[in-house]
Amino acid sequence: MAKAIKHELFYPHPAEVVWEYLTNPELISQWLMKNNFLPVVGHEFEFRSYAMPEMDFDGVFYCKVLEVVPFKKLSYSWKFGPGDGTLTSSVVNWTLSEKDGGTELLLMHRGFEGSNFLAMLQSMEEGWLRHIQKILQLLNEKTNGTTEA
Numbered sequence: 001m002a003k004a005i006k007h008e009l010f011y012p013h014p015a016e017v018v019w020e021y022l023t024n025p026e027l028i029s030q031w032l033m034k035n036n037f038l039p040v041v042g043h044e045f046e047f048r049s050y051a052m053p054e055m056d057f058d059g060v061f062y063c064k065v066l067e068v069v070p071f072k073k074l075s076y077s078w079k080f081g082p083g084d085g086t087l088t089s090s091v092v093n094w095t096l097s098e099k100d101g102g103t104e105l106l107l108m109h110r111g112f113e114g115s116n117f118l119a120m121l122q123s124m125e126e127g128w129l130r131h132i133q134k135i136l137q138l139l140n141e142k143t144n145g146t147t148e149a
Helices: 015-023 025-031 118-143
Strands: 004-011 044-048 060-069 073-080 088-099 102-113
Touching: 004 118, 015 025, 015 073, 015 088, 015 102, 015 118, 025 118, 102 118
Parallel strands: none
Antiparallel strands: 004 102, 044 060, 060 073, 073 088, 088 102
């Protein structure tokens, strides 16, 4: 099994609008999880979900912003575990590219160093796709299906 998740999705919206959904904590909570994210390199933050003991997950993703290139690239570390101090480490990379009057969003989540993460990796493979599709749904609801924000 590959230790990487890759998804691409096209949004018929400008990169600045899609970027807001990746960097605004209130908007992130609408499509992903509660968080205390700030788009500042070095900022440590958490995504909070519910515990899944069957997947050795305590309900918290521990993250740190690694790179911010406004409207183009965002990268952060992503650590999780059962709550006993044992963490699986990985990195989430978002890349936005202008294309066909909209934005191509590429998600690469890779690394997955540690143990006992295979069930979680499989869950995140499906979960990430659902979540980035939710951004598109929210944008379409906000713009009534037009490309304006």
